[in-house]
Amino acid sequence: MGIQEQYRKEAAELLSSGEVKLVIGYGEGSTAERRRPVFVRSAEYVSRLVLDGSCVANLSSYLVPEGLLSDGKKVAVFLKPDGIRSINILAAESQLDPEQVVILGFDIEGGQAAPLPGRKASDFTALIGSLKSAGLSPELQKDADRLEQMSASERFGYWKEQFSKCIKCYACRQVCPMCYCRRCIVDVNQPQWINTSSHTLGNFEWNIIRAFHLAGRCVSCGGCDRSCPVNIPLRLINHRMAKEALDTFGHYAGESAEQQPVLATFRQEDPETFIL
Amino acid sequence: MTRILLNSRLDDCLGAWRSAGFTVLAPVKRSDLTRFDEVQGASEMSLDIVMPERTIKEHFFLQTEPLIRYEIKKQQIETEEMVPPERKRIFFGVRPCDAAGLDIDDPLFGWDYKDDYWFRRREKSVIVTIACTSADDFCMCTSVGLAPDSPKGSDVMLHPLLDGRGWLVVPHTDRGKALLEPVSSILLEEAAEPAPVPAVPVKFDVNNVMAWLAEPANFESQLWKEVSQRCIGCGSCTYLCPTCHCFDIQDEGDTYSGIRRKNWDSCSFAMFTMHTSGHNPRNTQSTRWRQRIMHKFNYYRGKFGVNSCSGCGRCTRQCPVDMGITETLHEISNLPR
Numbered sequence: 001m002g003i004q005e006q007y008r009k010e011a012a013e014l015l016s017s018g019e020v021k022l023v024i025g026y027g028e029g030s031t032a033e034r035r036r037p038v039f040v041r042s043a044e045y046v047s048r049l050v051l052d053g054s055c056v057a058n059l060s061s062y063l064v065p066e067g068l069l070s071d072g073k074k075v076a077v078f079l080k081p082d083g084i085r086s087i088n089i090l091a092a093e094s095q096l097d098p099e100q101v102v103i104l105g106f107d108i109e110g111g112q113a114a115p116l117p118g119r120k121a122s123d124f125t126a127l128i129g130s131l132k133s134a135g136l137s138p139e140l141q142k143d144a145d146r147l148e149q150m151s152a153s154e155r156f157g158y159w160k161e162q163f164s165k166c167i168k169c170y171a172c173r174q175v176c177p178m179c180y181c182r183r184c185i186v187d188v189n190q191p192q193w194i195n196t197s198s199h200t201l202g203n204f205e206w207n208i209i210r211a212f213h214l215a216g217r218c219v220s221c222g223g224c225d226r227s228c229p230v231n232i233p234l235r236l237i238n239h240r241m242a243k244e245a246l247d248t249f250g251h252y253a254g255e256s257a258e259q260q261p262v263l264a265t266f267r268q269e270d271p272e273t274f275i276l
Numbered sequence: 277m278t279r280i281l282l283n284s285r286l287d288d289c290l291g292a293w294r295s296a297g298f299t300v301l302a303p304v305k306r307s308d309l310t311r312f313d314e315v316q317g318a319s320e321m322s323l324d325i326v327m328p329e330r331t332i333k334e335h336f337f338l339q340t341e342p343l344i345r346y347e348i349k350k351q352q353i354e355t356e357e358m359v360p361p362e363r364k365r366i367f368f369g370v371r372p373c374d375a376a377g378l379d380i381d382d383p384l385f386g387w388d389y390k391d392d393y394w395f396r397r398r399e400k401s402v403i404v405t406i407a408c409t410s411a412d413d414f415c416m417c418t419s420v421g422l423a424p425d426s427p428k429g430s431d432v433m434l435h436p437l438l439d440g441r442g443w444l445v446v447p448h449t450d451r452g453k454a455l456l457e458p459v460s461s462i463l464l465e466e467a468a469e470p471a472p473v474p475a476v477p478v479k480f481d482v483n484n485v486m487a488w489l490a491e492p493a494n495f496e497s498q499l500w501k502e503v504s505q506r507c508i509g510c511g512s513c514t515y516l517c518p519t520c521h522c523f524d525i526q527d528e529g530d531t532y533s534g535i536r537r538k539n540w541d542s543c544s545f546a547m548f549t550m551h552t553s554g555h556n557p558r559n560t561q562s563t564r565w566r567q568r569i570m571h572k573f574n575y576y577r578g579k580f581g582v583n584s585c586s587g588c589g590r591c592t593r594q595c596p597v598d599m600g601i602t603e604t605l606h607e608i609s610n611l612p613r
Contacts, residue, residue: 030598030602036506036598039505061508062506161307167330167339167516169510169542171512173510174508175597187547195528197340197528198340198539199340223596229512229515231307
């Protein structure tokens with residue numbers, strides 16, 4: 001039995017036994033290559049679920065809207081390791097109870113979806129630990145190195161050009177499981193912290209503040225980057241922050257549901273290189 | 277006899293227009309994004325694409341437009357109106373759907389209050405469209421009564437020639453005819469055959485859709501929830517739309533001075549139409565999606581006699597979760613009745 005059939009069967013069992021009220025997975029999209037989020041509430045519809053190498057989106061963001069988990073019932077969701085890390089962070093930040101999330105875990109290897117054993121986020125701790133040891137994506141690092149080699153003014157010019165494309169559609173925010181604020185700081189207007197205008201300054205303010213808010217929290221799922229309709233390489237900013245968190249504090253976002261937020265905790269051995 | 281512009285003479289043509297005082301804007305690919313920007317020559321243009329990722333709308337209805345500069349003094353408030361520069365502009369290589377988008381928005385910006393910021397730019401701009409020779413899975417102009425070579429909104433339409441030598445030049449307005457005067461010696465007068473336009477399949481029956489939307493009982497239909505379930509509430513579809521025109525007025529500055537701006541706004545956002553009391557008449561994503569569809573295919577038609585969609589398909593093409601107008605309207609159009 002292929003992974004798709006196996007997971008459809010599991011989804012059907014979860015739904016018909018009443019263990020979960022909803023399965024969030026992937027379905028056929030409007031073209032052959034596209035996959036889209038689908039929501040299955042009854043075992044008779046599990047044939048809508050698709051699982052293959054094109055299923056890249058991190059679906060954990062669909063768990064955070066207000067009300068979905070407030071009835072205490074469980075929801076099953078198809079997640080790659082990045083999505084499982086997101087669940088851990090959401091749990092650590094008290095946004096959900098990981099016991100309510102049944103994970104249908106998989107990873108993509110050589111363009112194919114492969115099953116990952118486990119049901120609860122805590123079942124994947126060893127896997128996430130091995131990912132941490134393997135380090136951040138070398139592919140991303142290559143792009144990041146190109147930026148690192150620039151002078152500060154060249155790099156500023158690069159981001160200025162990129163951010164001047166931004167239209168403040170907030171697709172990056174909306175697709176991100178970490179952007180669960182009921183009211184985002186850009187939408188706060190008393191006082192107005194951030195310019196709402198989409199001029200280059202306002203775009204800088206938005207994108208930099210988002211990068212700061214994601215420092216030590218981003219799992220590099222690439223959702224913001226893929227969603228950006230004007231092709232800003234947002235992955236590079238978030239990668240830079242993730243690298244900083246890892247190199248400086250040994251912090252790999254989403255290791256466990258008990259992990260402390262890196263910027264909200266202090267350890268005596270924390271380096272203080274920038275404090276005189 | 278028809279008039280022809282050869283590829284090899286395009287630079288001469290642009291030069292003549294620039295000598296006549298025009299700024300030329302065309303699709304340009306820069307920093308991994310194709311949008312209309314000022315060009316000096318043909319080599320900078322990206323014309324062999326289905327369409328640029330961003331529309332020409334943003335050059336008429338700016339994503340952020342300064343309106344007035346204000347200063348609050350002890351006894352009075354001083355204001356200074358900021359009017360757009362009156363540049364003569366040519367938009368070269370516009371797709372018919374984007375040109376139609378401007379035409380669709382004209383009545384909106386002029387019905388109760390004439391929006392100078394829109395019309396000053398409109399009046400000084402000439403739209404030179406190139407009929408499509410390719411389409412992708414998301415194009416849907418034929419579903420909204422347009423076509424890959426519709427002249428709606430175009431001052432001049434260029435039809436690519438079958439032999440690839442250039443374009444057949446057809447003016448559609450007086451402004452278009454006037455634009456051809458300074459380049460008349462560059463154009464050839466000979467018979468030529470235009471390349472065929474691509475077959476863009478009709479994806480929904482727009483009359484069925486409009487009839488369903490007009491039925492008051494369908495306002496509370498379960499369909500709205502079903503089709504919008506995966507919507508994440510970003511503004512990508514609205515901001516890339518050639519006809520979406522909602523805006524928000526914002527004051528930017530401190531207590532005593534600043535700039536009042538007109539910024540793009542989107543019905544997809546949770547803050548859209550939020551009242552100061554905290555009440556929001558559209559407090560779920562499905563009601564916001566319904567608003568978008570109703571506005572385009574019911575309210576707008578009721579007011580201005582035209583649907584607010586020109587079929588470019590960007591809403592689906594660039595949607596992060598593979599939604600868009602096309603699928604919703606397809607579902608509505610295929611409902612049993």
